[in-house]
Amino acid sequence: MTYCIGMSLDEGLVFVSDSRTNAGIDKIARFEKMRVFENAGDRVLVALSAGNLSVTQNALNLLEMRVREDPQAPSLWNVRSMYEAARLLGDAMREVRAHDEKYLREQNIDASASFILGGQIAGETPRLFLVYSEGNFIEALNDTPYFQIGEIKYGKPILDRMIHRQSRLAAGVKCALISFDATIRSNLSVGAPIDLLIYRTDSLRVETRQRLMEDDAYMNQVNREWDQGLHRLFEALPEHEW
Amino acid sequence: MTYCIGMSLDEGLVFVSDSRTNAGIDKIARFEKMRVFENAGDRVLVALSAGNLSVTQNALNLLEMRVREDPQAPSLWNVRSMYEAARLLGDAMREVRAHDEKYLREQNIDASASFILGGQIAGETPRLFLVYSEGNFIEALNDTPYFQIGEIKYGKPILDRMIHRQSRLAAGVKCALISFDATIRSNLSVGAPIDLLIYRTDSLRVETRQRLMEDDAYMNQVNREWDQGLHRLFEALPEHEW
Numbered sequence: 277m278t279y280c281i282g283m284s285l286d287e288g289l290v291f292v293s294d295s296r297t298n299a300g301i302d303k304i305a306r307f308e309k310m311r312v313f314e315n316a317g318d319r320v321l322v323a324l325s326a327g328n329l330s331v332t333q334n335a336l337n338l339l340e341m342r343v344r345e346d347p348q349a350p351s352l353w354n355v356r357s358m359y360e361a362a363r364l365l366g367d368a369m370r371e372v373r374a375h376d377e378k379y380l381r382e383q384n385i386d387a388s389a390s391f392i393l394g395g396q397i398a399g400e401t402p403r404l405f406l407v408y409s410e411g412n413f414i415e416a417l418n419d420t421p422y423f424q425i426g427e428i429k430y431g432k433p434i435l436d437r438m439i440h441r442q443s444r445l446a447a448g449v450k451c452a453l454i455s456f457d458a459t460i461r462s463n464l465s466v467g468a469p470i471d472l473l474i475y476r477t478d479s480l481r482v483e484t485r486q487r488l489m490e491d492d493a494y495m496n497q498v499n500r501e502w503d504q505g506l507h508r509l510f511e512a513l514p515e516h517e518w
Numbered sequence: 519m520t521y522c523i524g525m526s527l528d529e530g531l532v533f534v535s536d537s538r539t540n541a542g543i544d545k546i547a548r549f550e551k552m553r554v555f556e557n558a559g560d561r562v563l564v565a566l567s568a569g570n571l572s573v574t575q576n577a578l579n580l581l582e583m584r585v586r587e588d589p590q591a592p593s594l595w596n597v598r599s600m601y602e603a604a605r606l607l608g609d610a611m612r613e614v615r616a617h618d619e620k621y622l623r624e625q626n627i628d629a630s631a632s633f634i635l636g637g638q639i640a641g642e643t644p645r646l647f648l649v650y651s652e653g654n655f656i657e658a659l660n661d662t663p664y665f666q667i668g669e670i671k672y673g674k675p676i677l678d679r680m681i682h683r684q685s686r687l688a689a690g691v692k693c694a695l696i697s698f699d700a701t702i703r704s705n706l707s708v709g710a711p712i713d714l715l716i717y718r719t720d721s722l723r724v725e726t727r728q729r730l731m732e733d734d735a736y737m738n739q740v741n742r743e744w745d746q747g748l749h750r751l752f753e754a755l756p757e758h759e760w
Contacts, residue, residue, distance in 0.1 A: 429671030433700040437745065438752055446757035454752075458675040474760050484760045494758045501755055503679065509747040510680055510696075515688035516736045518716050518726045 277465035278309055278426035280324035281455060282392035283448045284404035284416045286441050289394045289475040290448040292456065293324045294426075295487075296467045310471045311336055313352045316481040319397045321352055321361055322473055326426035327389030327409065330376065335368040335389075358403035359415075362393050366411035373409075390425045395475065402477050430462045431455030445474055450498055453488075457499045470495070519707035520551055520668035522566035523697060524634035525690045526646040526658045528683050531636045531717040532690040534698065535566045536668075537729075538709045552713045553578055555594045558723040561639045563594055563603055564715055568668035569631030569651065572618065577610040577631075600645035601657075604635050608653035615653075632667045637717065644719050672704045673697030687716055692740055695730075699741045712737070 280293040293309040309332075313321040325332035343351035355361050369389060377387040393413075394404035404416040406423040416423055421441050424432065431454075438451045449472065459466050474484040488495050522535040535551040551574075555563040567574035585593035597603050611631060619629040635655075636646035646658040648665040658665055663683050666674065673696075680693045691714065701708050716726040730737050 429704070430675055432704045433672055433675075434748075436703055437748060444757070446760065447752075449760065450755055450757055451752070461678055462671070462674045494756075498755055502751065505751040505754070506676075506679060506748075509744065509751060510689075510693070512747070513692055513740055513743055514736075515686070515692055518688065518691065 277463060278326040279428070279431065279456065279459050279466045280309060280326055280392055280425045281422060281431075281435070281452050282322075282324060282394045282404050282406075282416075282424075283422040283439060283443075283452070284394065284402065284441070285421060285439075285443050285445060285448055286477070287445045288477045288479075289322070289396075289402050289404060290445060290452060291322045291324055291392070291394065291471075291473040291475070292449075292452040293471045294456065294460075294466050295469050295471055296465065308471060310473060312473065312482060312485070313395075314482050315353065317398070318480060319353075319395065320475055320480060320482055321358075321393065321395035321397075322475070323365065324392040324425065325389065326391075328380070328385070328387050331369060331372050331387055331389040332391065334372045334376075335365060335391075338368045338371060339364060356397060357400055358393070358395060358397055358405065361395075361397070362405040362407055362413045362415075365391055365393055366407045366413050369407065369409075370411040373411075392423050392425055396477070396480060398480060402475065427459055427463050427466050431459040434458060445476070449474065453495050453498050454502050457502070468492075468495075519705060520568040521670065521673065521698065521701050521708045522551060522568055522634055522667045523664060523673075523677070523694050524564075524566060524636045524646050524648075524658075524666075525664040525681060525685075525694070526636065526644065526683070527663060527681075527685050527687060527690055528719070529687045530719045530721075531564070531638075531644050531646060532687060532694060533564045533566055533634070533636065533713075533715040533717070534691075534694040535713045536698065536702075536708050537711050537713055538707065550713060552715060554715065554724060554727070555637075556724050557595065559640070560722065561595075561637065562717055562722060562724055563600075563635065563637035563639075564717070565607065566634040566667065567631065568633075570622070570627070570629050573611060573614050573629055573631040574633065576614045576618075577607060577633075580610045580613060581606060598639060599642055600635070600637060600639060600647065603637075603639070604647040604649055604655045604657075607633055607635055608649045608655050611649065611651070612653040615651075634665050634667055638719070638722060640722060644717065669701055669705050669708050673701040676700060687718070691716065695737050695740050696744050699744070710734075710737075 283290040388409040391407040396402040468490040525532040630651040633649040638644040649655040
């Protein structure tokens with residue numbers, strides 16, 4: 277299983293993904309679920325993926341193969357809008373599924389998959405999209421400061437409570453780490469290391485990209501203080517005499 | 519959708535269920551998901567249900583019909599252990615599904631359903647079971663102070679953090695209300711009123727059963743103070759300079 281968050285804030289974009297994939301709990305492996313397309317000064321695109329790994333990897337492979345074969349063909353490296361980028365990615369996923377799904381279905385293997393695609397292309401503001409399994413997609417507009425994919429429910433309440441467009445990038449990261457902690461505690465199949473990318477509006481380059489290992493000091497501090505604070509808060513809440 | 523929690527604590531059992539059912543967001547109706555079988559001094563059994571309403575209602579109807587036809591037949595009113603009660607309920611669900619599932623499948627209607635069944639029968643300690651859609655069941659033993667059914671993920675992290683066997687009943691209720699609030703915020707299809715039943719170990723009667731309406735003073739106080747406390751706590755957590 278997977279858990280990924282993409283946030284679209286006034287200050288910029290935050291991308292967080294776990295790096296665990298598994299086909300059954302006994303067969304846990306790590307694959308990076310964050311793919312970055314950076315051409316400094318022109319564009320930064322970040323794709324987070326969840327679902328069937330062969331579908332998401334091959335959708336991206338298809339896009340990369342095409343651009344090697346014909347550098348002029350529409351690709352994530354030359355489209356002039358994030359909208360076109362999301363459409364390319366959705367179309368590539370449809371192509372992979374059309375090629376593979378029949379065979380997967382025969383084995384009762386779920387071919388569904390999804391992407392969060394965000395970033396900025398020179399001439400546009402930063403944009404964030406959710407590309408569904410069927411290849412259609414939606415954009416995060418003002419009411420929607422974030423998208424999640426994968427194992428989304430455990431970590432959703434804290435995002436709903438805390439994150440809005442005006443949240444600072446540092447607060448967005450802090451909230452994402454708490455959301456991941458809630459998910460990891462409740463679901464064995466999501467786990468560290470956690471990949472983090474912070475994109476500052478109009479920078480058109482990746483300044484912060486880190487892999488947070490299980491022993492990351494800041495992540496552990498946030499999770500520990502949050503847990504201790506929750507216990508204090510819970511104790512202090514009034515109890516009813518039933 | 520539905521959300522129900524059953525807790526098994528040293529002091530007793532806590533049962534909480536929402537009362538909304540829906541087939542699509544536009545068709546919201548209320549049905550009580552908590553059914554109580556009380557014979558004071560001898561037994562208290564509480565069944566919480568989730569999933570296909572025709573399956574859960576008719577499994578219970580079947581059990582009630584049988585006891586009217588033959589008061590000596592094994593029923594929730596005369597079995598001598600909670601284990602037998604759970605088996606009766608699982609078998610009744612299998613019978614309903616065997617009768618209906620073929621027709622539901624033809625319409626792509628999900629016939630799955632589940633129960634939390636808890637209570638105490640004189641001569642036993644209080645026990646709590648989760649009866650799966652297939653009619654098999656498990657019991658909450660020491661490591662497992664609670665079961666959830668229905669829309670379980672949003673409200674699971676807070677239970678995992680706060681609830682253990684030694685938790686007081688009042689703390690269990692408080693935690694259940696917070697868990698419900700997280701679920702209701704994130705999922706339109708779960709909603710108040712919320713049915714609450716508190717069973718004290720060895721009382722063999724129902725002393726506390728309440729329907730908490732949307733404007734319930736205690737529930738609103740807990741939710742408001744929790745939300746305010748979370749915001750203060752979140753603000754106070756350190757932010758990293760990325």
